[in-house]
Structure formats: structure tokens, C-alpha cells
Amino acid sequence: MLCNKLFFPVLVVLSLQALDYVESSRILAFFPAPVKSHLIIHTAITNALAERGHQLTVVTTVPLIKTNPRYRHILLDGCSIPKDYFSEKINEAQPFYRQFISLTEFINDCSNVTLQHPKMRKLMAEERFDLVILGYFFNELHLGLGAHFKCPVVVSFMVQPVRLINHFVGNPLEGAYVPNLLSAYEQPMNFWQRLKNFLINEAFEPIMMRLFMTNQQKAFYDYNFPPEKYPSLEEMKKNVSLVLTNHHFSQGPIRPNVPALIEIGGIQIKEKSDPLPEDIKSIMDKAKNGIVYFSFGSNIQGDVLDRSKAKIMFDVLSKLPFTILWKWGKTDLPGQAPNVIYKTWLPQDDVLAHPNVKLFVTHGGQGSVVESLYHGVPMVGVPLFGEQHANMVNVEKKGYGRMVEFTTMTEENFDRAVNDVLTDGKYRQNVQTFAKLYKDRPMSAKETAVYWVEYVLRHRGAPHMQSPAVHLNKFQLMSLDVVGFLGVIIYLVIKFIKFFVVFVYSKFVRKLKNKKE
Template sequence: MSLSISGTMSLHPMCGVFVLLSICLISFTTPCYGGNILVFPVDGSHWINMKVLVEELHARGHNITVIRGSTSWYIAEKSPLYTSITVELGEYNETSFQLVLQEQMRVCRCDASVLTFLKINNSFMSMINNVNFLWCEVLEKNFDDDNLLKILIDSRYDLVLTDPAVSAGVVLAKYLKLPLVLNVRWIPGGEGHFAVAPSPLSYIPVPRSGLTDKMDFLKRIKNLFFHSIVVLHQKFYLGPHYDALCDKYIEGGCDVFSLLQEADIWLFRSDFVFDFPRPTMPNIVYIGGFQCKPAQPLPADLEQFVQSAGEHGVIIMTLGTLVNALPAEVTEEIASVFAKMPQKVIWKHKGERPSTLGNNTLIVDWMPQKDLLGHPQTKVFVAHGGTNGVQEAIYHGVPVLGIPLFFDQYDNLLRLQERGAGKIIPFADVNSQTFEQALKEVLHQESYRQNIERLSRLHRDQPIAPMDRAVFWVEYVMRHKGAPHLRTEAYKMPWYSYYCVDVMVFLLSAAAVLLLSTLAIFRFLCCSRKRKTKDKQH
């Protein structure tokens, strides 16, 4: 190399200098490894998270293949980011999902009893069961499709990246014998930590229990009750779908819970600024807020509306991607409260236009949520409590007034409320009076703003950005063909070994044998002494 350079310089000095500089630049450039990644996402709001990660992986030179259902709501078949594989999925669309949610909201408004809660919970879990069952059917058909299997095998993927809220991707990774990375907060049976990390029920609240990490005796009973529901649901409703699939197609058989525990890396969509402290594991990587980005300038018309609010500022309200509108009577009451406020309001609402709507309220079909949250005029975020919205509120430091509707939303908002950065109005209690009182409280009590800004400072004070952390560990698994050294072997142990029940039984048995033997010896000695005494007396 040196001879070639020197020879070139003798003929063309400037060309030689250019070559030398190029070599120096190349030597100081971090080598780029373009991996081949198979992505098995979950539709709906979960795809928003996965797409952000897919965009970053694509930008860093990785080839992405996405498996999507034929009836997908949000996952496009054609994209510059990835190549898609579309599989036939049974009849399950966004409309049917919306109908279930609307019915749940209607029932909740009519009756807020414990029995109603259990009915709603059962309805929601049945919906999750149906989605998982449909994907199990898809996998079974695809495992019997030699052409598709040949494509998957010949593509020589480096790993599978999946969201285990639907566990079909976990089974596929096992079948293809590929390293597995989870983009996760939820698994079908509940919160992901409960599958892989020690989770003492004395201070770790079970999802949907409505509890914090401070529990008295009665609350611990409640927590145990909710955990039992989750375990039974996993064991008798969800588990059999996947167990049958594993027994048929995975050599040696398996169960989906152990497959989750075999995952190389858990990219966990949370952190301990947001969540309660708890035990964790080496292969859990916390990427809470990885989708958050600095605010961009608003469209001109929206910026004009925001600036017209003056010193009073702006209130924004959205219920996320899955809920288009609240029941009409609730919408009317919320609109009437907004109309009284001196603030301007931007409200994402696709339902019928409320008759009580004020001139200060702008109804939109879509809003640039992160850009509005990052705008200095935004004073309060009225939200349903989805993970994405809550983490963006923390990132931008905007207090939250929460109206939780289903699944994890109450738990998310509870974490903000416990830290004084938000307030919850149960959906059954929403009316013009309660909504106005809560909205004014969050607006005018300075502690809400101070607490959410403190959380924002804590969240941003990290040595590595959450997205960089996520990409590093994906590439780490590709470089090392997995990360088994970070994975506990506890999942291979039966429950009685994990909790040392067998050890305790052995030790108690040994102690009992020793005690009984000692008693028997003393009894024998006492009896022998008595017999000798009697013999002497005779």
C-alpha cells in the first residue's frame, strides 16, 4: 500500500494526497454491519413503536423484512423502509375492535361495579385471545407452506425482532432457530417483567389492579387476586393455543412462556423515571421514551391558532389511535367545559361534532402530538393514558389530565399521579363538573407543572439516548449470534425447584427424621433403664 501511494505521488502529487486522506478517513470510520432482520410486529398502536425502531435500523443500513396480516390496519404492504411478507389473516379488522371498545365504554358508564369490571376484563381478554388464536392459525398454515418456509430459510436472517403482545413471532423465531429480540412492554398474559424477572407481589403491582408499590395487607390480597387471574388466563386460555403449535412443529415441544424466557434481549418500553423500582435482569434493556423526539415547527395555520391563545396557552386532547370518539353524552359535557376556558383547545375527535362546542376549540382528525407537546404554549395534555402519549408528555414536560379507558391506561396514568405530575378522572365519573374541576386543578396548581418538568429532566439525563441503546443491543445480538450469557437459566427449572420447595421439604424431612430418631433413642434408653430397675427390684 505504501509503495503504491508513494509511486502515485511521484506522478500526480494532488491525487496522491487525496488517496492518502481517503485512506485515513476510512481507517477512522466505524465499520457498518448491514444485518438482515425479520420483524414480526403487532398492529395498531404497537406498530407505531415498532415502526420508529424499524426506521432507525433502516437508516443505519440494515435490511428489514416485515411480516404483516392481509387485513392489517396500519402496516403498509409497500414501504421504502422494508420488504413485506403478507400472510392471510382471518376476519378481524379495526371496525370490530372499535365496536368492542365502544361497548366497553357504554357498559362502564352505566355501571361501575366490580361485576361490571370483571365482565369488561373478560371481554377484553377474549379479544386478545381471538387475535392470538388467529395468528396461531396463520403460523400453522405457513409452517405447512413449503414455498414460504423456503423463502424464510433462504433469506438467512440474523435475528427476529418481534412484539410479544402477540406471541406468534416468538414461536416463529424458535422454529427458524434464530436469535430473538423483543420490543416489549406487554405479553399476552400481562406485563412482560412477570415472565422473566423476580416479581414479589408484596410491592410490585399487577397490571389493572390499580395499585402502586405501596401496599398494605388488604392491597396485597387484592394484588394476589389479580395475579391469579393473569396466571389462570395464561395457563388455560392463551397457553393451549401456542402449546399445541409447539408440540406439532417444534422439536422436543415447548410452551410459549418458556420461549419468551429464552429471548436474548428484551427491549423494554419503560424506564424507572416512569415505572416503580423493581428487580430486573441483565438481558432487559430499558428504552422508555425511545420514540420521543424534539418538537418540530407546527404547520402555519396551526401555529397561528396556538399563538392566538396569548398568555392563557393551549390545551390539547387526544384519545390515541384506537378510540375515535367518546360516547355522545360525554363528548357534549367535555365540549361545554372547554367552551368556558380562556385557553384555546385542540381536540382530536372523529365523531359527531358536539353541539356545545365553543369558538375556542379546534376539532381535528389528526394532530402532530409530539410537536404540540413540545410547544411552549401547551399547558395541559388531556389523554387516555397510552404508553406513547404518557412518555411523550414526560419527555416534553407537560402535565396530564387522564381519562383511562381500557387495559394498561389506568396503570400508566397512576404512575404519573403518584409522582404528582398528572391527575386521573375515572371514565365512569366524567361529567361537566368533575372534568372542569380536574382541568382547572391541573392548569392552576403549579406543582403539576413542576413535577412533570422534574421527571422530564430525569428522563433526559442519560449517558446514552434510548434509541441508541435499542439499536446497539439489536446489533450486539447480530454480532454475537445471540446473547445467551445474559439470560437466566431459571426458566428451565420446575416451580418447586425455583422456589426451593424441594430443598425445604428435604430439610424439614431430615430435621423431622433427626428429631424422631433422637426421641426414639431417648425412649429406648428410658425404657431400657426402667427394665433394668425392675429387674433389680425383683
């Protein structure tokens, strides 16, 4: 009887705590970048929050790959990547700085267009939210949404944190041993690598950002969030409560993170795969020797590739004794062969989970690499732009696959890479060993993301989690002001000692000397 009397109050208390934990909040998820691969990461977070019962409004500039009836979706038109954008970047082998200039110009214009869209203006005028989740792609001006709705901001980022992301939460760069994403270096770095890493961190990246992005973003911010009504952009950068980054320390590099930066690498990967469509399942099940899966991501269709390079890849793959499952597109096929099956779309996560997949030919995007690692599938990577080169350098150095440069690809070097990975068992062994390591976590990526977003909601932005570094400038962070102050003190002490010695010598020593004479 006593146990029953005690049990009921305890049950009530636990129930009330649970209700507080899952209290439904109004969340605006704003994902303005018209890049489908980014959307896959961001919507994995919103899907998890929707399952918890939160009321989400998801705003995007491209259609959702998979709709979710649990939340409202608003599509903003008028901001899309030009049809020939990827073709120019891939086939002309543009240097990074030229890619960056054109990219930032496009992002700046797109960022402004989204806020001026009638649907967005109506949303901002009529609704309120408890939290903003911002998909970040160098669109700083959208941090003003936190000021407009008077609520905390959570940033979702699709790769390991870069300089600007670290700056939001005061995360240290630690350039002496943490390679910049653009450098593609592995730890530990030698002297010359550390020198280049320093120059990228402290010169190249800040200058490029200042010249081609920051000033225009500030101008657009002031236009959309007038200074007489809203805090400045610099103040809003200090208002980020949490950063969720699609990365995990097991991938490297090893680095310290402040409490407000949480790693959720692999959040888009389903813990239990969905059933494959019947036609794809039949193809994969019946492939006697196995499947080679080919996809260059959600943004690259085959018809944007240089025809000669596409023909090289087709000629190599069509000769293999494997079934080639190739995500290509609707037109301009590189060739026809009995073992090559083209599809305009494939459920990549579910395909890679199939035990018959022997090799993944990929562009090396972060999402694709992570999914391949998670499912233990070795890779041949052909990086095209962005962080893909750094991703594939890491894959090759860790022994998870091989990399072939797109611009210098020949039939010989592509064939050598493909057959090396298919025939040498070390690649599959290495990647499957890592898969076990990658999955070994106290909570899944989805559970981690949900917990920390709800933590920010429960504690009204969780200001206690903010690093003091957010409020320090560069000189203060490096303690240069302290070093300068101590330098002045030491200089004055030395000057005083020198003066004192001269004074004593002139007053006493010289007098004694004169008396003796």
C-alpha cells in the same frame, strides 16, 4: 514520525472494529397486533436499526403511520379490530375479565390468520433472517418464527413487563413489593395491598391465561409449527434472547431486572422535534392564552365515545379561555365553538413539545403519558381500558395531573379536574421536575435499544445473558423442593433422636432403676 507510524495501524484496527459493529444483518420485524399505538413503539426500534444500515423486513397488520424508505414493509390484511370493539369496551364499562376474554379470543384468531396469510407463507418459504423482533401482545405462538428461521428472538413490549414477559427471561416477580400492572398500586404497599397483589400474581393472572389463552395458543402453535419439525412452544419460550420494554425505572415501580430485560421507555419520542405542519404551527403560535391539547390516542376516534360524555367534555373545554386543539375524527362532532379546533390527525410528540401547550387531556395510554411527562405537560386523564387506569392512578399520585373516571364523569367533576390542573402551578412544576429526571440517562432509549439488539446479533443470541431461572419450575424457583427436602431430613433426625432417647432409656435407665429397686 513515530506518532504517524503508530497512528495508522491504530486507525486501521479501530476502523475494522467499527465495521464489525455496524455489520448489516437481515432482521424480520413481526408486529401482528392491529393496534396503531403498539406499532408506534415497535417501529421506533426498527427505524433506529434501519439508520444503522441493517436490512429490515417489517410485517404489520395495519398500515404504517409513517413509512420508512430504508426498509421493506409487508402488510397482511384480514386481521383488524372490529369497528364496534372499542365502543363496547368503553361505553358499557365491562369488567376486566370480560374484556380479557374477548381480547384473547380475538388475539388467538388473529395470530393464526397472520401465519396462514399467503404473503407470510411465501416469506417463510423463501427467505432467511439473522434475527426476529417480535411485537408481543399475548401472541406466544409467533415465537416459533425463531425456530423456523433458526435465529435469536428479541421481544418488544409496549408497557412495563407483565407476568408472561418476565417468564420469558426469568425476571423475578417480587410480588411482595412490586405492584402488578393490574393492581394500580404504588410502592410501598400495605398488608392488604400486598395480599391482593399476591392473589393477582399467583391466582387470577395465571388462571385467566391458562383458561383463555395458553391452551389455544399451544394448539395454533402445533398447527403452524408441527412438533415433528419444530421445538415445543415451552422450549421456544426459553429461546427469547432479549426483551425490550417501553418503561423506565424513574416512572416506578422500582424492581430488579435480569440482564436480558432492557428498559427503553420513551423510545418513540424524538430528541429533536420535527417542524409542525404550517396550519397547526400557526394555530399554536397565535394562541394568546395557550393550548389545551385533547387526544384519546391512535385507536380511539371521537365517534366511538358515548355522546353524552363527549358533550360533557365539549361543554367544559369550550368555556375555557384557551385554544382547544382536539383530535376527534371526521364525523359526529360534539359541538362547535370559536376556541375549539378539530383535527383528524395530529403529530402528538411534536405538538406536546410546543411551549404553548398548557394541558393534555388524554386517555392515559402508556405512549401518551410518557410523551407528556417527557415534554413537561400536566395531564387530565380519562382512562378507558387496559393499563390506562393504572397509568393515570400513578400520574395522579405523583402529582402530574388528575384522573376522571369515564363511566362516572359529570360536567362538575371534569370541570373541577381541568381547572385544578390549569390553575394550580404545582402540577406543571411536578411534571417538569420529572421530565429532567426522565431524560437523565447514560444513553438515549434509541441508542440503548440499538446497542442491545446488535449485542444479541454479535454474540449469536447471547446465551450467556440468559437467567438460569428460565429453566426452573415454580417449585424450584421458590426453593420449595429444597425446603421440602430439608423438612424431611429434619423430621427423620427428630424421629431418630426420639428413637435413640427411647432406646437408651429402655436399655440403661430402666435397668438401673430395676437394680435399685
